[in-house]
Amino acid sequence: MNWQFFLEVLMGGLLAGVMYSLVALGFVLIYKASGVFNFAQGAMVFFAALTFVSLTERGVNFWLALAITLAVMVVLGIAIERLVLRPLVNQPQITLFMATIGLTFVLEGLAQLFWGSQPHGLELGIPDEPMQWLSESTNINISQFDLFAAVVAGLLVAVLAIFFQTTRIGRALRAVADDHQAALAVGIPLRQIWAIVWTVAGFVALVAGLMWGARNGIQYALTFIALKALPVLILGGFESVAGAIVGGLIIGASEKLAEVYLGPYVGGGLESWFPYVLALAFLLVRPEGLFGEKRIERV
């Protein structure tokens, strides 16, 4: 076995996993804070990235475009709270989940209605090429861009973890996730909390969209990466930010390794289902995921 090659595949997988984690983070945020399994996260990534790139292509300055997109995501977050979530307070989770699937359709339609459906390229100014010194010293190729994405993801997680653990709003978010009615009863302003969390999720979606867009171009297929984030989620546990990261790394690494080492025996294309089956096998052993909260059930 070629260890250098193995390491390179492993590193490539881990860094790809970081990108999955970025999307999974958005899911975890909303689930933690409102108990909503937000299927529309992928559509939000697409919406944010498409808005940003369309603005820059029309000659808007990078930072201004970023600010405008962020503003749009804030408005979107508030609108979702007002039009979708508020009328559905205290409904079963499955109803909210279905509503977010409807939302997916609306967002995808809106994005393409405004900006057209042709694919866009995105250049962030970070070269996507192997780092010289690393390839020379250890003969392993790691892209500078991937490393940058990893750093961004790490920063986001650190900020979010502090936000959830220590701030007043963070604690309120966790209370809301536990029980809508109980949170309302102790005086937590549900509406504000939901608007805030969807805004934050919109921000995470924007970051994820920029990273993925710079890597693969911004096109409709971007909405599918949200599906790849799902096994990451169930592996890591829905309620855990750390789980999203660790799950992403495991999924990314294992799917690349499986594709390279097992793929040739079964005809390739393993990447489409391997993460799911891996997550499934894992769930059989630990039903709440790696870091998910263990549920205690009573009759």
Next chain:
Amino acid sequence: MLYREAGQFKSTYAGDQQVFPIRQDRIAVVCLLIVAFVVMPLAANEYWLSAILTPFLIFALATLGLNILTGYAGQLSLGTAAFMAVGAFMAYNFELRVPWMPIVISFVLAGLCAAAVGIVFGLPSLRIKGFYLAVATLACQFFVLWALQRIGWFTNHSASGVITAQKVVIAGYAFDTPATKYMLTLCIVAVLAVLAKNLMRSETGRMFMAVRDMDLAAEVIGIRMMRTKLLAFAISSFYCGVAGALFAYTYLGTVEPEAFNLDLSFRILFMVIIGGVGSILGSFMGAAFITLLPIFLNSMARPIENVLGIALPPGLMSNLEVIVFGALIIFFLIVEPHGLARLWQIGKEKLRLWPFPH
């Protein structure tokens, strides 16, 4: 006044236990069956029969299957299309490898194959529930499509991965016109719907509902969890498998694995939600709604163009359609989370008093 059970006394156990205990319901069902079996084949043109009514029935059957699993047994599944794919491709293979086999038998066998796949992918439901299970069923969706695309045996090594369904011949009679295909579909769907209706009010159906309402409590009162959950997966997948076989044989004719993608799974889930979770009638209503909605939206485009006096760009229309579709789903969930079936129930309550308020 029109819909009132006053004066209808049950003097036998059989009378008390019949499927439709109210006379008006029985009359309505008979009328509906007459419309479906006699009026529709005579009145509808070929386009309606082949492009709207037949797919409606097939989707209604798949919706019924998912409703048994999600609505009655409470196990959320996003792998419906995969079970349909198993049904379609296995029916094709049974007909191909065993040419003398009657087509209805191969539909049933294809359904049983789908049920077997359903049991395998239903195993995780014993350990996990809720959204975890929903994501786990996605594994089924992707794995089955991958297997159908990669393993040549399923598609008879066709280069494009597309299969062409054989001619449907039963006892020497060829079902090759839209009207006959519609009738065949209708017969199968009607039989399976009656079976489902009866199954859901039997001991099995009550076990499903107990598991749905609270599986821990159900286990405590002695319902065997493994048997019940796997049975729900098996029955549901059987229905979906037969629907998939019909999808290939009486609707499309030629299908590729990609036809059974995640979008189809979602569409059927929408039909369940909009029709009404845990309702046989709702399955049909939901399927009708989702099948007719795009046609209705498309037909709306022309008058709008006339009023505005400009031609709408085609991209705009398709995007608007997606938006309206999504918005309608959200609207429905807000206004009536229990779906069209619930609206129908409310309507019946109103009818009991109508036209007098007391």
